[in-house]
Amino acid sequence: SKATVSVLNCFRAVPAPTPSFTMKFGQRLRAQNEEVFGGTEAEDQSLDYKQLKKAISALKSRIDAGEMTQAHVDASVRAWLDAFEREVMKFDKYFNEAARVCEEEVLEFEDLMDAHESVEKGVLKEAYLKLQELKFFVELNREGTRKILKKMNKNVPFYDTTEWYELRARGLSSFQSDPLQETIGRLTAVYAAVHLGHNLKLAEMQLDYFVQSNSDVFSYMLENGENRDSLALEQLI
Numbered sequence: 001s002k003a004t005v006s007v008l009n010c011f012r013a014v015p016a017p018t019p020s021f022t023m024k025f026g027q028r029l030r031a032q033n034e035e036v037f038g039g040t041e042a043e044d045q046s047l048d049y050k051q052l053k054k055a056i057s058a059l060k061s062r063i064d065a066g067e068m069t070q071a072h073v074d075a076s077v078r079a080w081l082d083a084f085e086r087e088v089m090k091f092d093k094y095f096n097e098a099a100r101v102c103e104e105e106v107l108e109f110e111d112l113m114d115a116h117e118s119v120e121k122g123v124l125k126e127a128y129l130k131l132q133e134l135k136f137f138v139e140l141n142r143e144g145t146r147k148i149l150k151k152m153n154k155n156v157p158f159y160d161t162t163e164w165y166e167l168r169a170r171g172l173s174s175f176q177s178d179p180l181q182e183t184i185g186r187l188t189a190v191y192a193a194v195h196l197g198h199n200l201k202l203a204e205m206q207l208d209y210f211v212q213s214n215s216d217v218f219s220y221m222l223e224n225g226e227n228r229d230s231l232a233l234e235q236l237i
Contacts, residue, residue, distance in 0.1 A: 025147050026050055032140060032220050042137055045094035047087045047144040053151060055080050060155040077159050084148065088172070091141045095174040098134050102127070103183055109190045124191045125210040131187065135180050136217040142175060 026049050037043040059076050062068050068076070105127055112119050149161045169175040192203035212218050 025144075026053055029140060029144050032216075036133060036136065036215065036217060036220070042094070042098075042133075045091050046137070047091055047141045047148070049144045049148055052080070052084055052087065052148050055083065056148075056152055056155050063156065073156075077156060080152070081161065081164075084152075085168070088145055088168075091137075092172045092174040095134070095138055095141075095179075098137075099173070099180065099183070102131055102134065102180075106183055106187045106190070110186065113190050113194055119190065119194055121191075121195055124187065124194070125207060128184070128187055128191070128207045129211050129214060131180055131184050132211045133215060133217055135184070136220060138174050138179065140220075145169075 029049055033043055033046050037046070059073075059080065062076075063073060109119050109124065109127070149164060152159070152161050165175075173179055188200060188203050188207060191207060192198050192200045196203050196206075208218070
């Protein structure tokens with residue numbers, strides 16, 4: 001369908017220089033988001049960290065200036081939390097839709113494999129790239145969520161927003177531990193079965209090398225703290 005095509009085409013690789021390690025988090029998040037997802041629907045569905053941060057700064061300034069009664073502070077904090085919740089639900093909903101489309105695509109590949117029909121390497125590699133970029137989309141927004149809650153607690157210390165994780169995050173798909181692991185593993189297994197005699201290790205290396213060559217997501221994941229095995233080019237041939 002038209003909607004499905006829109007989601008499937010929402011991720012694209014845009015080779016660009018890695019942002020400086022000295023960037024503030026908000027600048028780095030915006031730069032990475034623009035460079036990987038710039039001009040796509042995914043960019044619009046990301047957490048608006050900048051606006052949430054501006055709202056915190058404005059609230060803190062008014063509190064420090066003694067311009068607000070406790071009732072006004074309470075109302076402003078509730079309004080901020082409502083805005084924060086809308087931002088989180090926005091990227092979680094987008095993730096769910098994109099993940100569903102990717103899952104359906106992998107299921108089609110598995111059906112073709114079971115029917116002993118060929119699936120081109122390039123098609124599987126592009127599907128793998130979409131999944132890795134979707135994984136990065138989730139990690140980037142989850143990090144933004146954690147950072148903005150920490151900033152809220154620091155600047156308005158008499159409100160503890162950390163309980164949001166206990167009350168809400170555990171029920172959201174995008175906050176589950178490695179939510180795309182199974183789908184990525186199944187796609188890798190199809191690639192290995194169809195093209196490499198079920199050699200899963202070599203399949204993973206070839207697919208990872210394709211992503212590394214066509215997108216910045218792995219370098220950004222490393223920058224954000226994720227460890228990946230180094231890829232040896234001679235092992236990919």
